[in-house]
Amino acid sequence: DAGVIQSPRHEVTEMGQEVTLRCKPISGHNSLFWYRQTMMRGLELLIYFNNNVPIDDSGMPEDRFSAKMPNASFSTLKIQPSEPRDSAVYFCASSLAGESQQYFGPGTRLTVT
Amino acid sequence: GESVGLHLPTLSVQEGDNSIINCAYSNSASDYFIWYKQESGKGPQFIIDIRSNMDKRQGQRVTVLLNKTVKHLSLQIAATQPGDSAVYFCAENIGSSASKIIFGSGTRLSIRP
Numbered sequence: 001d002a003g004v005i006q007s008p009r010h011e012v013t014e015m016g017q018e019v020t021l022r023c024k025p026i027s028g029h030n031s032l033f034w035y036r037q038t039m040m041r042g043l044e045l046l047i048y049f050n051n052n053v054p055i056d057d058s059g060m061p062e063d064r065f066s067a068k069m070p071n072a073s074f075s076t077l078k079i080q081p082s083e084p085r086d087s088a089v090y091f092c093a094s095s096l097a098g099e100s101q102q103y104f105g106p107g108t109r110l111t112v113t
Numbered sequence: 114g115e116s117v118g119l120h121l122p123t124l125s126v127q128e129g130d131n132s133i134i135n136c137a138y139s140n141s142a143s144d145y146f147i148w149y150k151q152e153s154g155k156g157p158q159f160i161i162d163i164r165s166n167m168d169k170r171q172g173q174r175v176t177v178l179l180n181k182t183v184k185h186l187s188l189q190i191a192a193t194q195p196g197d198s199a200v201y202f203c204a205e206n207i208g209s210s211a212s213k214i215i216f217g218s219g220t221r222l223s224i225r226p
Contacts, residue, residue, distance in 0.1 A: 004156075031212050043157070043202065043216040056213060091156050100145040100206060100214065104156030 002026075004105035006092050012111045018080040021108045024073055025094030033093040033102060034067055034077050043091075049075065050097050082112045123221045132190040134220045136203035139184060143205040146179060147214060148188045152199045157216075160188070160201075190222075198224050 005024040013019055025032045033048040047057040052069045060067070064083070069075040079086055089109050093102040126132045138146070144165050149157035163170045163177045163186075170177050176189040186203050200219040207213045 033212075042218050045213065045215065048212060050212070093156070095212065098212060100147050100162045100212075101159045102214075104158065106154075107156050 004092055004094055004103055006090075006105035006108050008108060009106060010109050010111075012113065013082055014113055015083055016081045017112075018078065019082045019086075019110060019112075021077040021090050021092075021110070023075045023077070023092030023105060025075070025092070026103055027073070028096075029094035029103070030072065030097045031095045031099075031102075032069060032075050033095075034075070035091040035093065035104075036088045037091060037107070038088045046077070079110075082110075084112045086110060087112050122218070123223070125223045125225055126193050127225050128193060128195060130193055132188075132193045132197065132222055134188045134190075134201050134203075134222065136186040136188075136217055137184060138186060138203070138205050138217075140205060140207070141181070141184065143207070145206040145214070146177070146186050147204045147206075148175075148177060148186075149202045149204060149216070150197075150199045151202065151219070157202060193222075193224055195224050195226070198222060 007022045030051050034046040035043050037043045046059045047067045048055055049069045065079055067077045089107045091104050091107045093104045095102040147162040148160040150160050151157045161172045161175055161177050163179050168179055174191045178187045200221050202216045202219045204214045204216045
């Protein structure tokens, strides 16, 4: 069982650059979540999808953030343009729809200089 | 507003003793309460959940207690081991879906040898 796969694991970029984070959920899971974790704000839900459809994006901080899920096995979170305050660990999680147990990936540590 | 918080940010426990991690919540309409464990450098890992119509639920070495009267949730870990060292988060679902959950700020559990 591969679990949730995220790439890259680390990303360092300069302010103003576009950043794309990738996620492959667990096969068979039909809900996918993107979270951001910082020391100041803790673990925040950014957006989640059910059956590839965005259900709630109220946690997306700004228009610079966008997320897509073109199929059941792939999702991206894009930041354009990136800013230093976007530096955080971004987690992707998946679950069976309607279940409270979510399976988290290892995260992508993003540093924007 | 809706929020999930923790009484203690850090907890130090002697190896072999029982650990109790506490959490307060404010949303009386939540149906699910969940505990996650996050080890350093990893994503959160589901431990146990409890529905609002229950007062207690037991797992392997862990017990979750729910007191709806005072809106209090606790996680008890029996015979704490070095591998239990982590940050523990309580979380609650928001709205009618079990999927959308918000996380508390976390409690760091450290084990003394």
